[in-house]
Amino acid sequence: MIAIPGALKIAARSLTRNKFYTFVSLFGIGFTLLVLLIAAAFLDQVVAPHPPESRAARTLYMTRTRMAGEHSVITSAAGFGFLDATVRDLPGADKVSLLTTGESGVSYVGGHKIKSRVRHVDGAFWSILDMRFLEGAAFTDEDDRQARPIAVINAATRDRFFGGERALGKTIEISGQRLRVVGVVPDVSVLRSTICADVYAPIGTIPGEAWRHEVQGNFGALILARDARDFPALRAELRSRVKRFPIPDPKNYTTFDAPADTMFGLAAAGIFEGPQADPDAPGLSASEKLALLLTGAALLFMTLPAINLINVNLSRVLERAPEIGVRRAFGASRGRLVGQLVAENVALTLVGGVLAAGLAAIVLAAVTASGVIPHAHLTVNLRVLGWGLLAALVFGLLSGVVPAWRMSRLHPVEALRGRAS
Amino acid sequence: MILHLLKLAWRRKSSSALLLVELLASFAVVFVVATAVVYLALCWRLPLGYDWRNVWCIEVDRLRTTDDTLSAEELQGYARLLREAASIEGVAAIAGAMDAPYDHRSSSGNREFGGRQVSMQFAEFTDRAREVLRLELSAGRWFEPADDALPWTPIVVDERFARDAFPGEDPIGKAFGSPPDDPDERIVGVVRSYRKGGELSIPGGNVMRRIAIGRASDRPPQVLLVRADPGVDSGFEERLVTRLHEIMPAWTFEPRALGDLRTEWFRTNIAVLALGSTIAGFLLLMVALGLIGVLWQNVARRTREFGLRRAAGASQGDIRRQVIMEVVLTAAFALGMGALLAAQIPVLDIVPFVGVGAIAAGVAIASILVVGTVIAAGLYPSVLATRIPPAEALRDE
Numbered sequence: 001m002i003a004i005p006g007a008l009k010i011a012a013r014s015l016t017r018n019k020f021y022t023f024v025s026l027f028g029i030g031f032t033l034l035v036l037l038i039a040a041a042f043l044d045q046v047v048a049p050h051p052p053e054s055r056a057a058r059t060l061y062m063t064r065t066r067m068a069g070e071h072s073v074i075t076s077a078a079g080f081g082f083l084d085a086t087v088r089d090l091p092g093a094d095k096v097s098l099l100t101t102g103e104s105g106v107s108y109v110g111g112h113k114i115k116s117r118v119r120h121v122d123g124a125f126w127s128i129l130d131m132r133f134l135e136g137a138a139f140t141d142e143d144d145r146q147a148r149p150i151a152v153i154n155a156a157t158r159d160r161f162f163g164g165e166r167a168l169g170k171t172i173e174i175s176g177q178r179l180r181v182v183g184v185v186p187d188v189s190v191l192r193s194t195i196c197a198d199v200y201a202p203i204g205t206i207p208g209e210a211w212r213h214e215v216q217g218n219f220g221a222l223i224l225a226r227d228a229r230d231f232p233a234l235r236a237e238l239r240s241r242v243k244r245f246p247i248p249d250p251k252n253y254t255t256f257d258a259p260a261d262t263m264f265g266l267a268a269a270g271i272f273e274g275p276q277a278d279p280d281a282p283g284l285s286a287s288e289k290l291a292l293l294l295t296g297a298a299l300l301f302m303t304l305p306a307i308n309l310i311n312v313n314l315s316r317v318l319e320r321a322p323e324i325g326v327r328r329a330f331g332a333s334r335g336r337l338v339g340q341l342v343a344e345n346v347a348l349t350l351v352g353g354v355l356a357a358g359l360a361a362i363v364l365a366a367v368t369a370s371g372v373i374p375h376a377h378l379t380v381n382l383r384v385l386g387w388g389l390l391a392a393l394v395f396g397l398l399s400g401v402v403p404a405w406r407m408s409r410l411h412p413v414e415a416l417r418g419r420a421s
Numbered sequence: 422m423i424l425h426l427l428k429l430a431w432r433r434k435s436s437s438a439l440l441l442v443e444l445l446a447s448f449a450v451v452f453v454v455a456t457a458v459v460y461l462a463l464c465w466r467l468p469l470g471y472d473w474r475n476v477w478c479i480e481v482d483r484l485r486t487t488d489d490t491l492s493a494e495e496l497q498g499y500a501r502l503l504r505e506a507a508s509i510e511g512v513a514a515i516a517g518a519m520d521a522p523y524d525h526r527s528s529s530g531n532r533e534f535g536g537r538q539v540s541m542q543f544a545e546f547t548d549r550a551r552e553v554l555r556l557e558l559s560a561g562r563w564f565e566p567a568d569d570a571l572p573w574t575p576i577v578v579d580e581r582f583a584r585d586a587f588p589g590e591d592p593i594g595k596a597f598g599s600p601p602d603d604p605d606e607r608i609v610g611v612v613r614s615y616r617k618g619g620e621l622s623i624p625g626g627n628v629m630r631r632i633a634i635g636r637a638s639d640r641p642p643q644v645l646l647v648r649a650d651p652g653v654d655s656g657f658e659e660r661l662v663t664r665l666h667e668i669m670p671a672w673t674f675e676p677r678a679l680g681d682l683r684t685e686w687f688r689t690n691i692a693v694l695a696l697g698s699t700i701a702g703f704l705l706l707m708v709a710l711g712l713i714g715v716l717w718q719n720v721a722r723r724t725r726e727f728g729l730r731r732a733a734g735a736s737q738g739d740i741r742r743q744v745i746m747e748v749v750l751t752a753a754f755a756l757g758m759g760a761l762l763a764a765q766i767p768v769l770d771i772v773p774f775v776g777v778g779a780i781a782a783g784v785a786i787a788s789i790l791v792v793g794t795v796i797a798a799g800l801y802p803s804v805l806a807t808r809i810p811p812a813e814a815l816r817d818e
Contacts, residue, residue, distance in 0.1 A: 020713075020714065020717070021714050023710075024710040024711055024713070024714045027706075027707060027710055028707045028710070028711065031703050031704075031707055035700060103482055103673065104480065104482065104673065104675040105673065106662060106673070106674065106675055106676070108659045108662075108663075111655075111656065111659070113658065113659065113676075115675070175666070175673040175674075176666050176670060176673075207670075207671050208671050303446060304443065304446040304447060304450060304704055304708070305704070305707060307439065307442055307443040307446060308443055308707055308708055308711040309711070310439060311439055311440060311443055311711055311712075311714075311715050312711050312714045312715065314439070314715075315714055315715045315717070315718035315719070316714075316718070318718055318722065319718055319721070
């Protein structure tokens with residue numbers, strides 16, 4: 001066993017002895033972890049549960065359907081007709097919401113153009129999300145059935161239309177439709193692409209009737225399970241229902257799929273599209289592939305900095321050869337010395353990690369403030385910090401083991417004379 | 422002297438090996454970024470083939486995305502839109518299309534011509550698209566209303582596609598190989614170029630199909646392209662969209678100036694390059710700092726060797742050159758390996774669209790930057806190597 005306090009004391013002393021090496025190491029570690037932390041923060045913003053999607057961990061998203069035949073494949077969002085018939089009353093689900101993929105709406109207020117992303121949703125949408133209301137309240141399934149011309153808008157839209165004044169009860173005109181504002185909600189990051197919108201209106205207000213019967217169209221569904229463990233059962237039921245659903249053009253199309261998956265699974269299926277899009281199929285699922293790919297990319301990115309750190313550490317170890325020699329001569333075992341050196345390196349990496357976390361917070365705050373990604377709120381939260389810690393440990397071990405092993409092989413007598421090579 | 426230095430490096434091969442791997446990895450990083458930058462700069466100089474100034478792209482949302490057939494009244498609606506919008510004040514020409522320059526959509530495919538696989542991008546236009554985009558016709562003719570009566574669909578291709586598919590032949594009148602159950606398609610004209618993805622896009626052949634408005638089998642256009650008269654006022658866009666909405670109240674119209682789309686698209690591309698270059702730059706700086714550390718230690722351990730050389734008559738400059746040359750030689754070795762690996766890209770055709778020129782330039786830039794970094798990192802340690810007087814150095818134990 002290594003006596004931890006003692007090891008730390010030695011580590012601190014050796015780190016402060018040659019400040020240049022310490023600086024070089026910290027620069028490399030800090031920069032590497034900074035890049036990884038920022039990447040993790042973006043990923044977190046896209047796939048992890050955040051309010052209003054606090055229940056994302058037990059929500060299945062259905063955003064794509066795929067109709068395939070011998071000659072062609074159509075990949076598209078689902079149609080309302082299909083979702084209404086097969087998904088809306090899915091047994092075993094806690095709640096199901098149908099919603100559109102988001103349409104563009106254009107308004108002109110006082111000669112200025114205002115572009116809004118309009119999403120048509122049902123009443124259940126508001127009970128699956130835990131949306132905080134700044135003004136008013138959500139609309140209901142009854143409002144949707146009656147096609148009442150009302151809307152919930154986000155804070156940015158309130159600013160654009162009413163200059164930040166209270167919007168409740170006022171009317172906005174979007175793409176020729178007049179909607180009365182019944183609620184105002186905080187802005188949702190555009191990175192939450194399934195649910196974000198500037199204006200939410202009842203599905204019933206979509207003009208025309210054609211959309212009611214479409215199999216593929218511009219709709220998706222949120223399926224809230226009582227527990228994430230229900231996912232396979234829900235998906236099995238969904239699959240059998242989709243299978244029973246009559247394909248509109250059986251001459252040209254023979255299969256119809258409508259996969260439901262978590263946010264991460266959907267992102268993965270988007271990258272590795274194909275038969276593996278079914279998450280319950282045997283073999284590596286798309287999510288697992290994406291996880292492997294991300295891990296591989298992180299490790300690949302760490303390679304150059306790790307080699308650099310190994311080189312620096314080797315030099316530092318050689319500089320400390322006399323110390324090693326003394327400790328070996330006084331009976332310290334090889335394992336103990338290796339442990340000491342690896343621990344030193346991991347400690348240094350963790351210090352670099354703390355620096356990186358501070359820098360990442362500054363960079364992410366700047367990105368958030370710049371408004372490059374509308375309404376994004378990028379932060380180093382605990383989850384991101386956890387991933388960063390893991391990366392730091394891997395990095396520390398990766399770059400610490402080789403020099404430690406080299407040093408432990410030094411012959412005590414040679415080392416004492418400072419003749420290590 | 423180089424042979425002697427090589428021998429010295431060989432003696433320390435285990436530590437040199439790690440240094441070699443590090444320099445090779447740095448070379449790889451810089452090479453990838455540099456090649457991308459050079460390649461895109463070369464793309465930038467190719468002709469675009471159209472004029473995006475004063476053009477608006479209006480996204481038509483019929484609130485149904487994949488339903489490709491239109492009702493009779495919707496078909497009439499399209500015809501009316503194109504007809505009536507042409508007379509709106511400030512509109513010079515209007516056309517329907519499947520996608521617009523600088524947007525993110527694209528449709529591409531591969532077909533076999535005379536035993537060669539030719540890849541191409543597809544576009545679909547109504548008759549007046551040539552006027553709207555100012556496409557430069559280099560042979561044959563563009564689409565015209567009389568084409569409605571043809572039993573086949575007219576196709577216009579760009580020069581690059583004509584070269585790829587029919588090298589040395591006149592493409593006009595050639596059949597565009599289509600599946601047997603499709604109506605026939607024939608090439609009627611050639612335009613100079615149509616790089617829909619913009620100045621930084623990967624060049625490739627283009628095939629443009631005519632959309633016959635009113636024919637139920639044709640897919641309806643997704644966007645309207647409008648060329649405005651020069652010097653239209655800022656209210657033009659609003660007037661245009663309001664008027665379109667009056668003509669077809671059930672649809673929504675989202676207008677965007679192509680110039681704005683272009684700026685936005687450009688910013689995204691530059692941001693990606695800038696991010697890549699910044700990361701590569703920091704990695705190189707990190708490698709430089711690491712090298713200083715390694716060389717510093719290396720020099721400190723060899724005090725006696727340098728002392729001996731000084732005593733034997735070597736000048737300070739000789740010692741300095743030796744320290745730098747040693748590490749430059751290691752770098753040269755790494756660069757040689759890197760260049761060999763880079764040469765596999767054109768040989769194995771790994772990234773077919775990037776030419777040998779861009780790869781060679783990437784190798785050259787990466788080599789210069791890595792060698793420069795190594796020399797810069799070696800300067801301070803090489804000075805250290807000569808700081809201790811020979812007599813003292815020899816006494817050092």
